[in-house]
Amino acid sequence: MSLVTAKNLSKTYITGEVGVEALKGLDFEIEPASFISFVGPSGSGKTTLLNLIGCLDKATEGELIVAGKRVSDLDRRQGADFRGSALGFIFQSFNLLPVLTAYENVEYPLVMIKNESKATRTEMVLKVLESVGMLDQKDKFPDQLSGGQKQRVAVARALVTQPKLVLADEPTANLDHATAKNVIQLMRAMRDEFGTTFVFSTHDPRVMHEAEVIHTLEDGRLTHTEQGSDRRGNHD
Amino acid sequence: MINIFKIAARNLLRYKRRTLLTSLLITVGVVMVILFSGLSGSFKQMMIGLITDATLAQMQIHKKGYVSSIDTSPLNLNLGPKAYGKVRDMLEKNPLVESYSPRIKLGAMLSNYKETTNIRLNAIKPDSEIKVCPALPDRITFRDRESGQGLINPGEIIIPDKLAKGLKIKQGDTVVLVAHNKEGSVNGLNFTVAGVIESVAGPQGKEGYIHIKDARDLLRIDKPEVTEVAIRTRDFNRIDMLYAEINSALAEYKNPKGNPMFEIHTWEALSPFYNIARMIDLMAMSMKIIMIAIVLISILNVMMMSVYERIREIGTIAAIGTAPGKIMGLFLAEGFSLGLISTLFANAIGVGAIYILNIHKITFSFGRTENLLLSPSVNFNELIWVSAIVLLVSIFATIQPAYKASKMEPVDALRHV
Ligand SMILES: Nc1ncnc2c1ncn2[C@@H]1O[C@H](COP(=O)(O)OP(=O)(O)OP(=O)(O)O)[C@@H](O)[C@H]1O
Numbered sequence: 001m002s003l004v005t006a007k008n009l010s011k012t013y014i015t016g017e018v019g020v021e022a023l024k025g026l027d028f029e030i031e032p033a034s035f036i037s038f039v040g041p042s043g044s045g046k047t048t049l050l051n052l053i054g055c056l057d058k059a060t061e062g063e064l065i066v067a068g069k070r071v072s073d074l075d076r077r078q079g080a081d082f083r084g085s086a087l088g089f090i091f092q093s094f095n096l097l098p099v100l101t102a103y104e105n106v107e108y109p110l111v112m113i114k115n116e117s118k119a120t121r122t123e124m125v126l127k128v129l130e131s132v133g134m135l136d137q138k139d140k141f142p143d144q145l146s147g148g149q150k151q152r153v154a155v156a157r158a159l160v161t162q163p164k165l166v167l168a169d170e171p172t173a174n175l176d177h178a179t180a181k182n183v184i185q186l187m188r189a190m191r192d193e194f195g196t197t198f199v200f201s202t203h204d205p206r207v208m209h210e211a212e213v214i215h216t217l218e219d220g221r222l223t224h225t226e227q228g229s230d231r232r233g234n235h236d
Numbered sequence: 237m238i239n240i241f242k243i244a245a246r247n248l249l250r251y252k253r254r255t256l257l258t259s260l261l262i263t264v265g266v267v268m269v270i271l272f273s274g275l276s277g278s279f280k281q282m283m284i285g286l287i288t289d290a291t292l293a294q295m296q297i298h299k300k301g302y303v304s305s306i307d308t309s310p311l312n313l314n315l316g317p318k319a320y321g322k323v324r325d326m327l328e329k330n331p332l333v334e335s336y337s338p339r340i341k342l343g344a345m346l347s348n349y350k351e352t353t354n355i356r357l358n359a360i361k362p363d364s365e366i367k368v369c370p371a372l373p374d375r376i377t378f379r380d381r382e383s384g385q386g387l388i389n390p391g392e393i394i395i396p397d398k399l400a401k402g403l404k405i406k407q408g409d410t411v412v413l414v415a416h417n418k419e420g421s422v423n424g425l426n427f428t429v430a431g432v433i434e435s436v437a438g439p440q441g442k443e444g445y446i447h448i449k450d451a452r453d454l455l456r457i458d459k460p461e462v463t464e465v466a467i468r469t470r471d472f473n474r475i476d477m478l479y480a481e482i483n484s485a486l487a488e489y490k491n492p493k494g495n496p497m498f499e500i501h502t503w504e505a506l507s508p509f510y511n512i513a514r515m516i517d518l519m520a521m522s523m524k525i526i527m528i529a530i531v532l533i534s535i536l537n538v539m540m541m542s543v544y545e546r547i548r549e550i551g552t553i554a555a556i557g558t559a560p561g562k563i564m565g566l567f568l569a570e571g572f573s574l575g576l577i578s579t580l581f582a583n584a585i586g587v588g589a590i591y592i593l594n595i596h597k598i599t600f601s602f603g604r605t606e607n608l609l610l611s612p613s614v615n616f617n618e619l620i621w622v623s624a625i626v627l628l629v630s631i632f633a634t635i636q637p638a639y640k641a642s643k644m645e646p647v648d649a650l651r652h653v
Pocket residue numbers: 013014015020021022040041042043044045046047048049203
C-alpha cells in the first residue's frame with residue numbers, strides 16, 4: 001500500500017476577493033521507503049503541496065491519505081499528534097531552536113512530543129547524531145554550527161522520532177552546492193539506514209537528480225515524472 | 237536533559253537586558269511592598285502595644301453612656317458595688333479573660349502650694365492594673381524605687397511628665413489633690429509624688445495615677461464603686477470573640493427603665509489610632525495594587541514581545557508536532573520564571589533592607605510621644621502572600637500571550653519572517 005495517496009488534490013488560497021489556485025487536481029502516490037523530489041519553478045506549488053502532505057494545511061478539494069490517515073479528518077490537536085508521531089520535518093532555514101544545543105534540539109521531540117524515558121532518549125539521540133555525523137558537535141549551539149552542520153542536526157531531529165515520512169521543503173536552498181549535495185546524500189543514506197520515506201522539494205537541478213523519483217510541478221499541475229539516479233530506477 | 241523550565245530560563249537569558257530590566261522593575265515594586273509593610277506593620281504593632289498594654293488596656297466596661305460623656309469624667313456614671321460584682325463574676329467565668337482591673341476615673345485640682353492646675357486621674361488597684369497593662373511601668377520614671385515594690389501605694393501619686401515639668405514638680409515632692417464628689421462637696425488630700433509618667437498620644441495618655449483607695453477617700457465613696465473595668469484577653473487575635481461574648485453576657489443586665497446597664501468597648505472604639513491603623517492598612521493595600529499593576533504590565537509586555545519575536549520558532553515546534561497546550565506551557569513557564577526570579581530577588585533585598593534598618597534603629601515621634609524606636613520586622617506570612625500574588629499575577633499576565641502562541645497556525649507562523 002502506498003504511504004501517500006493523492007487524488008484530485010487541489011488547493012485554492014483565498015486572499016480578499018481573489019483566489020489563487022496553487023494546486024490544480026494532483027494525482028500521485030508515494031511508496032514507502034522511497035526518495036522523492038518535487039521540483040518546479042518558484043510559485044509552482046511545491047510548498048503548498050508539502051504543507052498538505054505534512055498536515056500543516058488543508059486541501060480545498062480532493063483526497064489525501066498519508067500513512068493510512070485521511071488528513072482532512074484531523075482537527076488541530078490530532079494534526080499535531082499525527083505530525084509528531086508519523087512525520088518528520090526539515091526546513092529551508094534549518095529552524096533549530098537557538099537556545100538548545102545540537103543534542104537538545106534532537107532530544108526536543110522526544111521530550112516535548114513523545115514523552116520518552118531518559119534512557120531511551122539518550123540512546124536514540126546519540127544513535128541519530130552518530131548517523132548524521134554530528135556526534136562530536138553535539139554540545140554546540142546552532143549559532144556555533146555551519147549551515148550544513150545545522151541541516152544535519154535538523155535531519156537528526158526529523159528522524160529521531162522514527163517517522164514514516166520526512167518532508168523537506170527546499171532543504172538545500174540556503175546551502176552552497178557541495179554542502180547541498182552532501183545533505184541530500186545524507187538524507188538518502190538515512191533512508192537506506194532507517195527505511196524512512198523522504199519527500200523534498202527543490203528548484204536546484206543539480207540536487208533534484210539525487211532523488212529516485214522526480215515529480216515536476218508547473219503552475220499547480222504535475223506535468224512530468226521521471227526516474228532519477230536511483231538504484232531501483234536504474235534497474236528498470 | 238531539557239525540560240520546559242530549562243527552555244524558559246534559556247529564553248529569558250537570551251534577552252538579558254530586557255529580562256534584567258523587567259526583573260528589576262518587579263523587584264522594586266515588591267521590595268517597596270515588603271519594606272512598607274515591614275515598617276508600617278511594626279509601627280502599628282508598637283502603637284497598638286502602647287495603647288493596649290500601657291494605657292487603655294484591650295477592652296473596657298462602663299456604665300451605659302459613660303464613654304460618650306468621658307470628657308467630663310462624670311462620677312454619677314460609676315458602677316455600683318452590685319453592678320461591679322456582676323461584671324466581675326461574668327469575667328471570672330470567661331476562660332478568654334486573662335485579667336481585669338477596676339479603675340476610678342476622676343478630675344481634680346493639683347497644687348504644688350504655689351500653682352494649681354487641672355489633672356485627670358486614674359485610680360487603680362496596682363496588682364490588677366499591672367496584669368492588665370503590663371507595659372505601664374515602662375512609661376513611669378520612679379523615685380529610687382526598689383524592684384518588687386508595687387506600682388503605687390496609698391498616699392502616692394504618679395504625675396504626667398508635662399505637668400511635672402510645667403509645675404516644676406519632682407519625685408518626692410508633696411502635692412495636694414482637691415476634688416468634688418458626686419454630691420458636690422469638696423475634699424483635699426496630700427500625696428507624695430512617686431513617679432513621673434511619660435505622656436502618650438490618645439485618650440488616657442496624659443493622665444496621672446493614684447491608688448484606688450485614695451480615690452475613694454478623696455471622693456468620699458464608702459462603697460466599692462468603680463468607673464471602668466479594664467480587660468486583657470489571653471489571645472489578642474480572639475479579641476473580637478471575647479468582645480462578642482462579653483457583650484451578649486452584659487446584654488442580660490437592664491436598668492429599671494429596661495435599657496442596657498453596661499457598655500463595652502475594645503481599644504479600637506476607644507482610641508483614634510484605630511483609624512490611623514486602618515489608613516496604614518489601606519496604604520499597604522494600595523501599594524500592593526500598584527505592585528500588582530507593575531508585575532502585570534511588565535510581564536505582559538515582555539511576554540507579548542517574546543511571542544512576537546519567536547513566531548517562526550513557534551511555527552517550527554508546532555509543525556513538528558508540539559501540542560498547543562505544551563506551547564502554552566512553554567510560555568507560561570517563561571512568565572512564571574520571570575516572576576519567580578524577581579520575587580526571590582525582592583525577598584532577599586527586602587529582608588536584607590529590613591535587617592539593616594534594624595541595626596540602624598529608626599527613631600521618630602508620633603503626636604506627643606517622642607523617641608519611639610521603630611524596629612521593622614519581616615512578617616513571613618506577608619512575604620509568602622506577596623510572593624504568591626506576584627507569581628499568580630505573572631502567570632495571569634502570561635496567559636494571553638501564551639494562548640496566542642498556542643493558537644498560531646504553523647503554516648502562517650513558518651512563513652513569517
Ligand atoms: N498563504 C498564501 N496565500 C495566498 N496565496 C499563496 C499562499 N501561499 C502560496 N500562495 C500562492 O500559491 C502559489 C504557490 O505557492 P508555493 O509557495 O506553494 O510555491 P513554491 O513552489 O513553493 O514556490 P517557491 O519555489 O518560491 O517556494 C503561488 O502563486 C503563491 O503566490
